[in-house]
Amino acid sequence: MFSFIVRRIGSSIPTMLILILISFALMRLAPGSPFSSDRGLPPEVLANLELKYGLNLPWFEQLFVYLKGIIFDFDFGPSFKYTDKSVNDILAQGFPVTLTYGIWSFVAAVAVGLPLGIVAAVRHNTKLDYAAVGFSIGAQVLPNFVMAPILVIIFTLWLNWLPGGGWNGGQWQYVVMPILALSTSYMASIARITRSSMLEVLHANFIRTAKAKGVPMRNIILRHALKPALLPVISYLGPAFVYMITGSVIIDIYFSTGGMGQFFVDAALNRDYSLLMGVTIVFGVMTIVFNTLVDITYAWLDPKIRL
Amino acid sequence: MTEIIKPIFSVDDLRISFATHDGEVEAVKGVSFSINPGECVGIVGESGSGKSQTFMAAMGLLAKNGRAKGDIIFQGHHLLSLSTAELNRVRGKNMSMIFQDPLTSLTPHLTILEQMREVSSLHMDLSREETDRLCAQWLDRVRIAESKRRLNQYPHELSGGMRQRVMIAMSMLCQPSLLIADEPTTALDVTVQAEILDLMDELKRESGTAIALITHDMGVMARMCDRLHVMRRGEYVEEGLTEDIFYNPQHDYTKMLIDSMPRIDSPDRQHNKNQMPIDESVSGADFLKVDDVKVHFDVTVGGGLWPKKLPLKAVDGVSFELRKGETLGIVGESGCGKSTLARSVLQLIPPSAGSVCWLGKPLNGLKKEELKDKRKDLQIVFQDPLASLDPRMTIADSIMEPLQTFSSLSRSEMKEEVLKMMDRVGLDRNMQNRYPHELSGGQNQRVGIARAMIVKPKLVICDEAVSALDVSVQAQIIQLLMDLQQEFQLSILFISHDLAVVREVSHRIMVLYLGRVIELAKSEDLYANPVHPYTQQLISAVPVPDPKIERERKAIKIPGELPSPMNPDAQLKFLPSKLKTEKKGYLPKLLEHSPGHFVAEHDALDQLLAQD
Numbered sequence: 001m002f003s004f005i006v007r008r009i010g011s012s013i014p015t016m017l018i019l020i021l022i023s024f025a026l027m028r029l030a031p032g033s034p035f036s037s038d039r040g041l042p043p044e045v046l047a048n049l050e051l052k053y054g055l056n057l058p059w060f061e062q063l064f065v066y067l068k069g070i071i072f073d074f075d076f077g078p079s080f081k082y083t084d085k086s087v088n089d090i091l092a093q094g095f096p097v098t099l100t101y102g103i104w105s106f107v108a109a110v111a112v113g114l115p116l117g118i119v120a121a122v123r124h125n126t127k128l129d130y131a132a133v134g135f136s137i138g139a140q141v142l143p144n145f146v147m148a149p150i151l152v153i154i155f156t157l158w159l160n161w162l163p164g165g166g167w168n169g170g171q172w173q174y175v176v177m178p179i180l181a182l183s184t185s186y187m188a189s190i191a192r193i194t195r196s197s198m199l200e201v202l203h204a205n206f207i208r209t210a211k212a213k214g215v216p217m218r219n220i221i222l223r224h225a226l227k228p229a230l231l232p233v234i235s236y237l238g239p240a241f242v243y244m245i246t247g248s249v250i251i252d253i254y255f256s257t258g259g260m261g262q263f264f265v266d267a268a269l270n271r272d273y274s275l276l277m278g279v280t281i282v283f284g285v286m287t288i289v290f291n292t293l294v295d296i297t298y299a300w301l302d303p304k305i306r307l
Numbered sequence: 308m309t310e311i312i313k314p315i316f317s318v319d320d321l322r323i324s325f326a327t328h329d330g331e332v333e334a335v336k337g338v339s340f341s342i343n344p345g346e347c348v349g350i351v352g353e354s355g356s357g358k359s360q361t362f363m364a365a366m367g368l369l370a371k372n373g374r375a376k377g378d379i380i381f382q383g384h385h386l387l388s389l390s391t392a393e394l395n396r397v398r399g400k401n402m403s404m405i406f407q408d409p410l411t412s413l414t415p416h417l418t419i420l421e422q423m424r425e426v427s428s429l430h431m432d433l434s435r436e437e438t439d440r441l442c443a444q445w446l447d448r449v450r451i452a453e454s455k456r457r458l459n460q461y462p463h464e465l466s467g468g469m470r471q472r473v474m475i476a477m478s479m480l481c482q483p484s485l486l487i488a489d490e491p492t493t494a495l496d497v498t499v500q501a502e503i504l505d506l507m508d509e510l511k512r513e514s515g516t517a518i519a520l521i522t523h524d525m526g527v528m529a530r531m532c533d534r535l536h537v538m539r540r541g542e543y544v545e546e547g548l549t550e551d552i553f554y555n556p557q558h559d560y561t562k563m564l565i566d567s568m569p570r571i572d573s574p575d576r577q578h579n580k581n582q583m584p585i586d587e588s589v590s591g592a593d594f595l596k597v598d599d600v601k602v603h604f605d606v607t608v609g610g611g612l613w614p615k616k617l618p619l620k621a622v623d624g625v626s627f628e629l630r631k632g633e634t635l636g637i638v639g640e641s642g643c644g645k646s647t648l649a650r651s652v653l654q655l656i657p658p659s660a661g662s663v664c665w666l667g668k669p670l671n672g673l674k675k676e677e678l679k680d681k682r683k684d685l686q687i688v689f690q691d692p693l694a695s696l697d698p699r700m701t702i703a704d705s706i707m708e709p710l711q712t713f714s715s716l717s718r719s720e721m722k723e724e725v726l727k728m729m730d731r732v733g734l735d736r737n738m739q740n741r742y743p744h745e746l747s748g749g750q751n752q753r754v755g756i757a758r759a760m761i762v763k764p765k766l767v768i769c770d771e772a773v774s775a776l777d778v779s780v781q782a783q784i785i786q787l788l789m790d791l792q793q794e795f796q797l798s799i800l801f802i803s804h805d806l807a808v809v810r811e812v813s814h815r816i817m818v819l820y821l822g823r824v825i826e827l828a829k830s831e832d833l834y835a836n837p838v839h840p841y842t843q844q845l846i847s848a849v850p851v852p853d854p855k856i857e858r859e860r861k862a863i864k865i866p867g868e869l870p871s872p873m874n875p876d877a878q879l880k881f882l883p884s885k886l887k888t889e890k891k892g893y894l895p896k897l898l899e900h901s902p903g904h905f906v907a908e909h910d911a912l913d914q915l916l917a918q919d
Contacts, residue, residue, distance in 0.1 A: 124371075205411040212366055213426050213477070214399030217391070223425070227416045303416055303461040 004299050012292045019284040020070070024063055027273045053080065053274075076278035081270045087278035090263055095282075098252075098259035100170050101178040102245030108179055109186035109244075110237070116187075117194025118229075122221060124199060132191060139188035148181045148254040165256040178251050186240050193236055198229040227301045234301070238294035242287045314341035315484050315517060316365075316402075321377035323360050323541075325370065334360050336541040337377070344484060347511055347518040349532035349549070351525065351564070353777035354748075357541040358521050362487045366404055367394045382484065400430035403478035407490035409471035413462040419446075420458040423477050430481045445476040449506055467641075468499035472506070479510060486510075487519045492527065496640040496804065501848035501862040504530055523777060525568045526850030529553060529857040537561045549854050567782035569807035571834065571849045572856065583632055583793050585814055591628030593667045594798065595652075595766060598626050600661035602644070602651050602822075606873070619872055621647040623822035624661070624894070631765070632792065634799040636813030636830070638806055638845070642872065644822040645802045649768045652800065653685055654678060665766075683713045686759035690771035692751035696743040702754045703729075703739035709762045724761060732757045732787060749780035753787070760791060768800045773808060785812055806849050810834055815903075818842050821872050824897055825881075828904040838900050840865060840881050840912040865915050881909040 041049075050056045054065060069075040076087035120132035142150075155177060156164035168174045201207065202225055210224045252262035260279065267275040299305040323335040334357040342348045352358040364375040365386050379386040384397055398404075406412045414422060423442040427433055433441065439458075446454035449472040462470055471491060478486060488507065492500035508531060511518050520531055528535055528549065535552045537545040537560065545558040556562045603618040622644040629635050637645045650656040652663055654670055663670045665681060673681070686709075689695040696705050703725050710721045726736050732753045743751055752772065759767050769788065773781045789812065791797060803809050809816055809830075816833045818826040818841065826839045837843045840863070847863045870877040879886050882895050885908075895908035909915075 205406060205408055206414040208368055209406065209412045209474070210414065210425075211368055212398055212404045214395040214397070214429050215425060216395055223417070224414045301416060304463050 001299060004305075005296055008292055008295050012288050015288050016285055019288070020067065020281055021063075023277050023280045023284070024066065027277055028059060028062075030271075053078065070281070076281070077274045079272055079275045081267075081272040081275065087275050090275060091260075091278060091282065094258060094260040094263045097167055097170070097257050098261065099245050101175055101182065101251070101257065101259070102241075104175065104179045105183035105186065105244045106237075106241050108183040109190055109240070112183075113187040113190030114194055114233070116191040117233075118198055118221065118226075120191065120195040121198035121202060121229075122217075124202075129195075132195065136188040136192045136195075139184040140192070142184065144181045144185065144248060145250045145254070147184060148177070148250065151177045151181055152254075165254070167257045174255075174257075178255050178257055181254075182244060182248055182251055186244065189236065189240070190233060193233050194229065197232045198225060201225045201229040204228075231298065231301055234294055234297050238290040239287065242283070242290050246283045246286065312343045314343050316381045316519070317341035317379075318361060318365075319378040319380070321361060321364065321375060321379060323357065323364055323369065323373060323375045326372045326374070334373075334541055335364075335375075338538075338541075338543055340536055340543070340546065342485065342517050342519055345511065345515040345517055346533045347508075347520055347531050349520045349522065349528045349535045350538055351522060351528050351535060352538035353523055353564075353779065355540075356538045358538045359489050362404065362489065362519060362521065366398050366402070366487065367391065368404075395429075399426055399478075399483075400481045401483050402485045402487070403481070403483045404487040404489065405471070405474045405478050405491050407493050409467050409474055409494065412474055413470055415462055418459050418461055419465075419473055423458075423473075423480060426477055426480045441480065442476075445480055446473070448479075448510075449473070449476045450502075451476075468495055468503065471495060471499075471503055475503070475506065475510070479514070479516070482514060483516060485517045485519065487521070489521045490523070491520075493522065493524070497806065497848040498640065498844055498862075500527075501850075502864070504850070505862070507531065524850065525553075525565055525778075525852035526857065529852050529854040530850045537564065553852070553854050563779055565852060567778045568852045569778075569782075569805070569811050570851060570853075571807040571810060571846060572851050572853075582634075582789065582812070582814070585630055585633050587630075589630055591630040591633065592664075594631050594665075595629040596662075596664040597628070597652060598662045598664070599624050600626070600648070600651055600658045600663060602647050602656055603659045617873060620822050621872070622651060622658070623878075625819070625822070625824055626661075627817060627824070627827065629766070629798050629800065631798055632796045633815070634792065634801055634813045636809035636816040637800060637802045637819060638804065638809050638816060639819035640804060640845075642821070643819040645804075645819050646770055647822075648819070649687070649770050649800060649802055653682075653687060653768065655687075679712075683709075683762050684765040685768075686762065686764040686766070687768040687770060688752070688755045688759050688772040690774055692748055692755050692775065693743055696751060696754060696758075698743055701740050701742060702734070702746065702751075705743075705754060706757045706761055709758060713762050725757075728757045728761050731791075732760070733783075747780075748776055749784065752776060752780075752784055756784070756787065756791070760795070763795060764797070766798045766800070768802065770802045771804070772801075774803060774805060781808070788812065806845055818845070820881075821870075821877055823878060823894070823907065824905070825895075825907045825909075826905065827897070828906075832901075832904055836904075838904070838906040839909055840915050841909075843912060863912070863916075865912075881907075881915060883915070884910050 047056070054062060057065070066077065069077060074088070076091070078086045079090060082090070116132050116135070120129045123129050152164050155162040162173050162177055166174055207220060207224060210220045215224070246260055249261040249265050251257060252259040263275065264279045266272070267279060318341070319339050321335055321338045322333065324331050324333045338361060340348070350358045350361070360369070360373070363369050364373070365379045365381065367386070369375060375387055377387070381397065381402055386394065386397070389397070420439065420442055423445070424438055427438045427441065442458060443454045446457060451457050451469055451472055457465065457469070465473065491507070492503050495503065504527065507518060510516055518531070520527070522528060532549045535546065535549050536543050537552065537558065539560050545552060545556065545561045552561060553565065556565060600622055601620065601624055602622040603620050605616045606619045607614045607616055625648055627635065637648065639645050647656060651658040654663070654673075658671060665685070670678070670681060696702070703722070706725045706728060707721050710716065710724060714721070716724065726739065729736055729739065734750060734753050734757065738746070738750070743754070746754070755772070773784050776784060785808065788799065792799060799812070801809060801812050813830045816828065816830050817824055818839070820841055826833065826837065826842045833842065834846065837846055844863045844865055847860065851857045851860065870880055875892055876886060878894050885893050897905050897907050900906040
């Protein structure tokens with residue numbers, strides 16, 4: 001198991017490097033520069049700007065400086081647009097916000113989706129099952145840009161319980177609606193995947209063996225069925241978690257939370273290369289990290305993978 | 308008889324039905340029987356006869372849409388009226404069950420010990436240490452070597468035979484008075500089957516556990532059972548003492564079952580399948596010549612930071628020739644490379660080394676297009692008839708597909724050919740628009756044969772083509788193959804793990820062991836005079852459907868498990884004397900023992916039996 005973990009982590013490092021290289025190349029290849037605008041800058045000003053940000057260096061030196069900054073100082077360089085801020089400052093401002101509502105959304109999605117799926121599978125073809133399936137389909141087809149306004153109408157306009165937007169340092173009143181809007185469709189997917197994989201496992205031969213041994217249903221589910229049934233759910237949860245904590249543009253814009261999603265879109269529109277790359281790399285690295293975690297969880301759940 | 312034996316398990320007018328979309332289907336129609344302490348009762352019948360369902364109902368394992376009526380009494384419990392909680396106190400403790408498929412019947416993520424502990428913690432009041440000692444004892448009793456190490460392994464680390472032993476150990480842990488065995492050896496190799504059956508017999512005698520044995524194999528019945536029930540379409544058509552049923556069957560169905568069972572001890576059944584005579588003076592070299600074919604796969608072995616890739620020698624230097632109109636049987640246990648060999652002959656898996664010559668010209672190294680032309684003459688029939696047909700194509704379309712590739716006929720002419728072929732293989736013309744799932748296994752295999760035969764090939768490979776079929780259907784399909792062989796002068800490579808079936812159809816037989824030929828001889832020669840200890844072991848392990856003969860026969864047991872093909876010394880299992888003298892990697896040579904009878908080098912059987 002230990003060597004599996006080491007090997008898996010070892011193999012994810014080159015992936016991260018390739019990710020940085022590709023995003024670096026894409027940014028350089030994209031036409032236009034952050035300083036090109038309709039008015040056009042005088043060449044001397046442009047040269048000065050390029051000197052300041054190191055854009056006059058050959059590409060490999062730029063890459064070297066950039067890589068060195070990331071690896072040794074975790075420094076993504078200055079933002080091209082917001083002259084007084086570095087990429088790190090912007091990440092430090094936006095990331096805690098998305099992390100907060102992302103993690104809570106994840107917890108909510110798993111805490112509701114998983115039991116719902118299990119119950120639906122165990123009570124297959126009963127009213128409970130139909131209700132769970134109905135909820136899943138409903139939640140799945142409601143995208144969060146529909147969900148968000150509905151929540152605002154109900155909780156802000158009708159009931160007047162919650163503020164309709166803002167962050168306010170993450171006070172709970174401000175966090176509830178982003179979490180609800182973000183988590184429902186994940187909740188539904190988790191419930192659906194759990195239900196179908198649980199149903200499959202419950203028909204497996206080893207479940208029959210467990211019944212023949214006289215194991216009560218509760219233990220059959222917890223000891224025998226749950227682990228194998230979780231496998232497909234886990235492989236969904238890894239990427240889903242990254243999506244959630246890297247934030248959603250819609251949530252950020254609709255609830256004015258000021259999270260990463262908003263910065264990402266702004267950066268793209270502003271051609272803020274260094275910010276865009278910083279955000280891309282952070283998202284990418286997190287995807288790689290959580291996929292690694294998923295693989296390790298897999299090995300824990302399924303002894304056949306532990307090699 | 309003054310003493311009346313009280314049965315421990317009795318079934319009274321049991322009816323089981325399943326609610327399906329087509330309405331209520333009755334699987335068991337009013338069955339009554341009983342099992343006395345310490346006896347082995349066999350329930351024999353073909354697939355779909357409802358033989359398992361009786362015991363599934365008793366164990367509370369019926370599918371959700373199933374309903375059971377009637378009464379099942381076990382040690383005073385009326386099983387059908389117990390709640391699940393009450394039933395959980397009986398099943399696994401006083402009455403336990405083992406199943407057909409040992410590979411999937413154990414929970415994959417729990418160690419053997421964890422799964423065995425579960426039983427004892429549910430039904431017995433023992434301390435941790437006592438439990439662990441008991442589990443180890445039982446593994447020893449079912450003859451699993453190194454029981455301490457095995458206990459901490461996961462199911463996938465054990466072979467199929469070992470997993471079935473674990474299942475037996477687990478179900479015997481509480482010393483039940485009834486062990487229900489549902490096709491316990493059907494998925495296992497013959498040598499493993501012989502050991503498992505011996506083990507069950509021993510347990511029955513030593514611990515007085517009654518056994519209910521459900522199987523389709525009359526040979527297994529003859530070996531194991533005191534009494535038999537013959538079941539057909541949900542009813543018992545005949546019941547009685549095993550000897551009476553075998554030597555004096557009353558019902559036509561019983562007679563048919565006994566009659567269609569291929570026998571390894573005599574090829575001459577009442578309706579002998581007239582085997583086509585072949586001219587033995589002709590050499591097969593210019594028909595099909597397989598020369599030193601090797602198929603190696605790379606497999607990743609070992610953990611650690613740097614796992615290694617090693618070649619798995621699935622086929623390791625096999626040569627043979629096949630004459631026109633001849634059937635060569637290829638037998639061996641699972642993992643011996645027989646299917647891989649067949650596929651490499653057809654170039655479905657390109658051989659890593661060696662050559663396959665067809666009509667004097669090499670097949671390997673041909674381009675895709677050139678190979679396609681040859682494929683017309685080389686066809687294959689697969690094991691699982693349902694899975695090897697496209698579920699979305701009607702059977703007529705499936706049969707027609709090779710014609711569309713290889714012939715220039717118009718569509719209506721092709722249709723006519725298909726209908727003729729359907730007549731020929733015994734499929735009703737009005738079935739042409741049906742889909743595979745609407746046909747029985749036997750009918751689907753006829754479709755598979757028709758699909759292979761429609762382009763009039765010269766060579767057909769039958770890869771376990773009859774293994775998944777019931778004996779009566781099996782006999783019909785074999786008859787069909789032999790008729791077609793006569794009609795089209797067909798050559799057949801007949802691959803099977805079932806030595807009795809191979810005996811019936813083959814002119815010559817080749818025995819494979821871990822990718823190498825161990826014995827090659829004419830059919831009658833091989834069975835009358837098997838030379839290699841492995842062949843002898845295989846033949847002695849096949850049960851004969853005749854209780855007297857079967858009980859007197861003694862299976863040869865060569866000590867040791869089947870070695871892993873990755874083990875460099877695996878090939879020397881039957882030549883251990885060379886282990887000391889020769890250098891590593893010595894391969895036994897194939898020598899001509901008598902004209903036409905080739906045997907690999909080996910030590911004498913006595914020596915092999917004496918080792919360990």
